[in-house]
Structures are given as structure tokens and as C-alpha cells.
Amino acid sequence: MKKFVLKKEEPRKRPEDYSIPYADLLNKQQLDAVFHEKGPALVVAGAGTGKTRTLVHRVARLVESGVKPSNILLLTFTRRAAKEMLNRASNILDERCKQVQGGTFHFYCSLLLHRHAEIIGYPSNFTIIDTADALEVIQFVRTELKLNKKKKRFPNKNTLLNIISTCINKHLDLRVVLQEQYPQFLEQEEKIQQVGLAYQEYKEKNYVMDFDDLLIKTRQLLTQHEDIRIKVASQNQFVMVDEFQDTNKLQAELTELFSSVHGNVMAVGDDAQSIYSFRGADHQNIMDFPERFEGTKLIKLEENYRSTPQILNVANNLLKQASFKFDKQLYSEIKDGELPALVQSSSEHDQSRFITQAVLQLREQEMELNEMAVLFRNGRDSFDLEVELNRKNIPFVKYGGQKFTEAAHIKDVLAHIRVLVNPMDTIAWNRVLMLLDGIGPKTAQDLFEWIRLAKNPYRLDLSDTTSQSYIDQLKVLSKLLVALKENDHSVAKVVELVVDYYRDFCKDRYDDYPKRLKDLEAFVNVSESFTSLPKMLEELALDPITATAVDTEQKTKEEAPLILSTIHSAKGLEWKHVFIIQCLDGIIPSAYSVEDEEQLDEELRLLYVAATRAKDMLYFSYPVLAQSAYGDYFTQPSRFLKDMNNDLVEEWKLVEEEQQQQIEEGNQQQLTD
DNA sequence: GCAGCGAAAATATCT
DNA sequence: TTTTCGCTGC
Numbered sequence: 001m002k003k004f005v006l007k008k009e010e011p012r013k014r015p016e017d018y019s020i021p022y023a024d025l026l027n028k029q030q031l032d033a034v035f036h037e038k039g040p041a042l043v044v045a046g047a048g049t050g051k052t053r054t055l056v057h058r059v060a061r062l063v064e065s066g067v068k069p070s071n072i073l074l075l076t077f078t079r080r081a082a083k084e085m086l087n088r089a090s091n092i093l094d095e096r097c098k099q100v101q102g103g104t105f106h107f108y109c110s111l112l113l114h115r116h117a118e119i120i121g122y123p124s125n126f127t128i129i130d131t132a133d134a135l136e137v138i139q140f141v142r143t144e145l146k147l148n149k150k151k152k153r154f155p156n157k158n159t160l161l162n163i164i165s166t167c168i169n170k171h172l173d174l175r176v177v178l179q180e181q182y183p184q185f186l187e188q189e190e191k192i193q194q195v196g197l198a199y200q201e202y203k204e205k206n207y208v209m210d211f212d213d214l215l216i217k218t219r220q221l222l223t224q225h226e227d228i229r230i231k232v233a234s235q236n237q238f239v240m241v242d243e244f245q246d247t248n249k250l251q252a253e254l255t256e257l258f259s260s261v262h263g264n265v266m267a268v269g270d271d272a273q274s275i276y277s278f279r280g281a282d283h284q285n286i287m288d289f290p291e292r293f294e295g296t297k298l299i300k301l302e303e304n305y306r307s308t309p310q311i312l313n314v315a316n317n318l319l320k321q322a323s324f325k326f327d328k329q330l331y332s333e334i335k336d337g338e339l340p341a342l343v344q345s346s347s348e349h350d351q352s353r354f355i356t357q358a359v360l361q362l363r364e365q366e367m368e369l370n371e372m373a374v375l376f377r378n379g380r381d382s383f384d385l386e387v388e389l390n391r392k393n394i395p396f397v398k399y400g401g402q403k404f405t406e407a408a409h410i411k412d413v414l415a416h417i418r419v420l421v422n423p424m425d426t427i428a429w430n431r432v433l434m435l436l437d438g439i440g441p442k443t444a445q446d447l448f449e450w451i452r453l454a455k456n457p458y459r460l461d462l463s464d465t466t467s468q469s470y471i472d473q474l475k476v477l478s479k480l481l482v483a484l485k486e487n488d489h490s491v492a493k494v495v496e497l498v499v500d501y502y503r504d505f506c507k508d509r510y511d512d513y514p515k516r517l518k519d520l521e522a523f524v525n526v527s528e529s530f531t532s533l534p535k536m537l538e539e540l541a542l543d544p545i546t547a548t549a550v551d552t553e554q555k556t557k558e559e560a561p562l563i564l565s566t567i568h569s570a571k572g573l574e575w576k577h578v579f580i581i582q583c584l585d586g587i588i589p590s591a592y593s594v595e596d597e598e599q600l601d602e603e604l605r606l607l608y609v610a611a612t613r614a615k616d617m618l619y620f621s622y623p624v625l626a627q628s629a630y631g632d633y634f635t636q637p638s639r640f641l642k643d644m645n646n647d648l649v650e651e652w653k654l655v656e657e658e659q660q661q662q663i664e665e666g667n668q669q670q671l672t673d
Numbered sequence: 674g675c676a677g678c679g680a681a682a683a684t685a686t687c688t
Numbered sequence: 689t690t691t692t693c694g695c696t697g698c
Binding site: 593 | 674675676683684685686688
């Protein structure tokens with residue numbers, strides 16, 4: 001026999017060993033991060049310093065070096081971000097990069113939980129409930145528990161859910177949360193605890209999970225089942241977490257668990273951009289990372305490649321105003337641009353006219369609409385602008401704000417789908433049943449008890465036991481559900497049939513039904529892109545469509561649309577021209593955060609994040625007078641803009657055409673005189 | 674137990 | 689302005 005000696009395979013370690021010219025594409029620090037091999041690393045990256053670029057190239061490099069894509073886990077803040085990064089990675093390398101596991105913590109946890117559901121006592125078809133559903137459940141247990149009708153004020157469902165969720169996400173005891181945030185309810189601690197437990201029990205009994213459960217049950221799964229932890233963590237040879245400043249304590253723990261076999265974990269973040277503390281995010285996670293992961297290599301990205309020095313000056317000025325100081329100065333080698341504009345308008349509507357016309361002007365100068373963005377603090381801050389944009393036929397997409405799936409009529413339709421997927425989902429059944437005349441909370445509850453025990457939960461054949469007024473309606477409902485269950489329709493067909501059934505209810509219940517019916521048609525269209533009903537429910541829960549996205553879809557095919565976004569949803573993105581509207585004191589900073597130094601700082605960072613999205617030009621815009629939802633008036637520009645002098649920003653004045661003509665005529669007059 | 678009416682309250686950012 | 693609570697008549 002002849003021997004053929006195979007040479008030892010040289011691991012690729014240096015940029016020269018690769019087909020992609022990493023060394024030409026990246027700076028020294030970025031290269032360090034991309035070529036970081038084993039062990040934990042923390043990349044502290046200021047705004048615009050090429051954080052995404054670094055992650056994208058690291059994914060490409062790992063794949064190119066022979067790591068199986070499925071052994072890489074990339075956790076990002078939104079699913080959109082993960083998709084974009086993996087797309088970019090496959091553009092520089094190849095399609096393999098799309099096989100990388102990517103998504104939000106919630107998404108990845110959902111994946112693991114569906115895979116191992118039975119171990120924690122759930123069926124694999126469990127439903128994920130959104131905040132509105134969660135509130136309904138809270139309301140239900142709240143009324144159930146209200147045995148002694150003492151006249152003491154008891155927190156309402158919103159507050160209760162907030163308290164419960166804060167305990168979980170910040171990993172705190174109920175008492176601590178109450179002491180810090182709701183001292184007025186300290187006396188009720190016991191009852192609040194009861195609500196919390198009843199809520200938990202309700203969810204478990206009905207096989208549903210809320211967003212927090214996805215995280216907490218995953219931790220439970222991995223800490224209580226050593227074998228599964230090892231299996232999961234073995235697969236994750238390389239773990240990367242983006243936007244680490246906006247992870248909470250629980251997510252930091254999960255990061256540790258996910259990477260607990262190989263220990264190759266890279267976190268990327270910027271403490272100056274932490275804007276999610278309301279959700280339990282703790283930018284201390286960044287500071288604590290080296291302690292949590294021993295032997296952490298620290299890499300700092302400091303040079304900004306995005307914005308002009310003028311924009312960075314403004315950003316640096318903002319950061320300087322923080323009461324908790326940052327040791328941070330952004331700088332860039334980009335050539336000078338215009339001074340950021342400070343635009344005062346006389347009314348919100350004039351502000352909208354300004355934005356619309358400025359956008360049109362830029363478009364005439366050959367700038368694509370999607371290279372510009374309008375950012376704002378609250379979803380509703382763009383309502384007036386949206387009307388104006390529609391009038392002028394400017395296509396736009398809006399990120400953030402009211403979700404399409406949160407609208408009552410869409411939830412009604414979705415509830416029917418949910419009972420088809422998970423017949424134990426009481427919340428959905430309640431919604432479905434209470435649409436019928438004569439069925440209220442109590443009857444719905446009784447009916448569900450019957451459904452729970454029924455052989456076929458969709459065959460609502462109660463004619464021999466009841467002679468109620470709703471019996472005929474129940475038959476119609478039952479016929480629909482049985483038919484949908486028995487036939488193997490496409491997702492869109494199912495949605496269409498449910499919508500057909502629901503249309504009359506919609507007309508009865510809502511005065512503005514024409515608009516809602518249009519939404520329903522749009523929903524049928526949207527549903528075509530889903531492969532199965534469970535998948536659709538999961539996707540819609542974890543990545544809900546924004547309200548305007550649906551009806552703008554048509555228009556956007558012709559021209560890339562203008563971007564409208566809440567500042568929170570603009571995280572990590574960039575545009576040539578950025579307009580920040582409604583820069584009013586009381587809006588940003590929000591009137592509810594001015595009392596608290598920490599919260600005020602977060603509002604400041606929010607404006608910082610908004611400002612650093614701009615590459616070429618930045619506009620701060622505010623109307624002189626703005627009315628809030630019920631009565632209050634905001635009349636002052638944001639306090640954060642107050643001490644920006646003329647070196648930093650340029651004040652723009654809006655002048656009406658007629659006025660301008662008069663001025664010009666006046667000048668003419670003077671000349672001829 | 675349901676539905677409808679009038680009075681009273683009311684935080685927003687997102688997975 | 690919109691949502692939520694509590695009361696009343698059926």
C-alpha cells in the first residue's frame with residue numbers, strides 16, 4: 001500500500017490569506033475586530049465608525065475561513081438589521097452568508113423554544129402574544145382577583161404589565177421596582193404579586209408566551225437542561241451581538257449561555273447610543289462585559305466615516321450636555337459641509353410644508369428619496385407631514401409608531417387564525433366569540449370551557465344543550481372553522497375566507513369601516529408572502545408590519561420612498577439628509593422625563609442618535625406652537641438646542657412666497673427710485 | 674349577563 | 689381627542 005501524506009492545513013489567520021482585500025477595506029481597529037480569533041471581545045464603536053461594516057466583514061471572513069455558516073450566530077436589534085447585514089455579507093463573499101443564524105434575541109429564543117417546547121411543558125404550536133393581548137389577560141385576571149372591593153386605588157392594566165415586565169427585564173424584586181418607580185402602590189404589593197402569578201398561570205394554561213417569556217423560558221431551558229445548553233452552545237461556535245448597550249440583564253445572561261461552550265463571543269456597542277432603558281436595557285452591560293467574560297479583548301473604533309465635521313460638532317455638543325459625562329469626541333476626515341440648520345416654522349403644518357418642499361427640491365437635484373429621512377420622537381409626530389406628503393404624491397415608508405397588526409380589525413381577523421393554529425388560545429377564542437351578538441365575557445368563558453373538552457374544538461355543535469340567541473351565529477362560525485381546518489388552503493386563501501366572514505362584523509362595529517375594509521384587503525395581499533399559518537403568526541408577532549407600510553407598498557414599486565421613522569427605529573441607519581421634526585421641549589425631551597436626570601439623559605442620547613444618522617446635512621425643525629393630544633401646548637424649542645450658537649447651527653427662516661415677492665418688489669422700487 | 678350611555682381619566686419609544 | 693370605567697335598563 002502506498003502512503004500519501006496530507007499536509008497539515010494551515011489555518012488562515014492573516015488578511016493576505018483571503019480573497020477579499022480586507023486590509024484595503026478596513027482600518028487597523030476594524031481589522032483587529034474582523035480577525036479576532038478565539039475568546040471574548042468587546043468592540044466599543046462610536047456612531048458612524050463602521051460598526052456594521054465591521055460585523056459584516058467579520059461574518060464574511062469567518063465563512064471564508066471555513067466556519068460553517070450555521071455555526072455563526074449574529075444577534076441584532078431588529079430582524080431588519082440582521083437581514084441587511086447578512087445580505088451585505090453575501091454581496092461581498094457569497095450566498096453562504098445567508099445561512100448564518102441571525103435575528104433578534106426574541107427571534108432566536110422563539111426558535112429554540114419551538115424546537116424544545118415539550119421539555120418545558122409547552123406544545124410546539126404555542127402562540128406568541130403581543131402587548132395588546134397581554135393587557136387583555138392582565139385585565140381579565142385583574143377583575144377576577146378583585147374580591148375585596150376596597151376603595152384603594154389599584155394600578156390599571158398598563159401599569160401592572162409595566163411593573164411585571166420591569167421585574168423580569170431588570171431582574172429585580174417586585175418590592176424594589178415598586179419602591180423606585182411606583183411608591184404609591186407599595187401597600188398593594190401582595191395583590192400585585194398575585195396578579196403577576198395569575199398572569200403567569202393563565203399564559204401557561206393557554207400555551208401562550210409574551211415577549212418576556214421568550215427570554216425567560218429560554219434561560220430556564222438552558223440553565224435547567226445541561227444537555228440542551230451544551231447542544232445549543234456547541235452549535236454556536238461564534239456569537240456576535242450588535243447594539244450591546246441596548247441589551248438588558250437577561251439578554252446578557254443569554255449571551256453567556258449561548259456562547260458557553262466555545263466562549264467566542266463578540267459584543268459591539270456604544271454607551272452613548274443607549275436609548276432603550278424603558279425596556280430594561282442597561283448600558284452597564286457594556287462596562288460589565290470584561291468582568292462577565294474573562295480575558296476580553298477590547299477594541300475601540302473611533303474615527304467617524306459618516307458625517308461632516310459640522311454635523312459631528314453638533315453631535316459632540318449634545319453629548320457634552322449630558323449630566324453623566326461621556327469620554328467621547330467624534331472626529332472625521334470628511335470634507336466640510338454646510339452648517340446644520342435650525343428651522344423655525346409658525347405652525348406644525350408649515351413645518352410639513354417646509355419638509356415636503358425641501359424634499360422635492362432635493363429630488364430635483366437628483367437625490368433619491370430614500371437618501372433622505374425624517375425622524376421624530378413619537379409615532380404621531382409625523383401625522384401632519386404624512387397628509388402633506390400624500391397630497392404631493394411623494395412616496396414614503398414609515399418605521400415605528402402604530403403597528404398594522406395592532407389595529408382592532410386586524411386583530412379580529414388574526415384571532416380566527418390563532419384559534420386554528422392553537423385551539424387552546426383563550427384570548428383568541430374570546431375575541432372570536434365576543435364578536436357574536438349576545439356573547440359577552442361570561443358566555444365566552446363558558447363556551448371556551450366547552451371547547452377545551454370537545455373532541456373537535458371547531459365543531460361548535462351545542463344545539464341540544466342551549467337555545468340561546470347566538471346559536472345560529474355559532475353555527476356559521478363553526479362551519480367556517482371546520483372548513484378551514486379540513487381543507488388545505490394556502491395562507492392567503494385562509495385569510496381571504498376569514499376576511500369574507502368578518503366583513504359584516506366590521507361594518508357593524510366601526511363607523512370608519514371603509515378604511516378598515518381596505519386594510520383587510522391589504523392584509524390578504526400581505527399574507528401571500530407567508531408559507532404557513534404558524535409561521536405567519538410568529539413573524540407578525542416578532543416583526544410587526546407598520547401601519548403605513550401596507551398601503552405604501554404599491555407606490556414604492558415605482559420609486560424608492562422617502563423614509564419616515566421614529567428615532568428609536570432609525571438606530572444603526574444613515575442617510576444623506578436628515579430632518580428631525582418637532583424638536584420641542586416636552587416632545588424631545590418628553591415632558592414625562594424632565595423630572596428625572598437619568599431619563600433626561602436618555603432623551604438627550606436619543607437626539608444624539610438622531611443627529612448622528614446624517615451624512616451630509618442635518619435639519620432641526622420645530623414649530624413655534626404645537627398642541628399635544630389633549631390640551632397642553634409646547635412653545636419652546638428643545639432645551640438641548642438652546643445653547644447652540646451660530647458657529648454650530650445656522651438659523652433658517654421660512655418666508656412665504658408673497659412676502660418674498662413684496663420684499664423683492666420693494667427692493668426693485670428702491671433701485672428705481 | 675349583555676349592551677349602551679355618559680362621565681372621567683389619560684405617557685411614549687419596541688421585541 | 690380618545691379610551692376606560694361604572695351605571696342602568698333590558
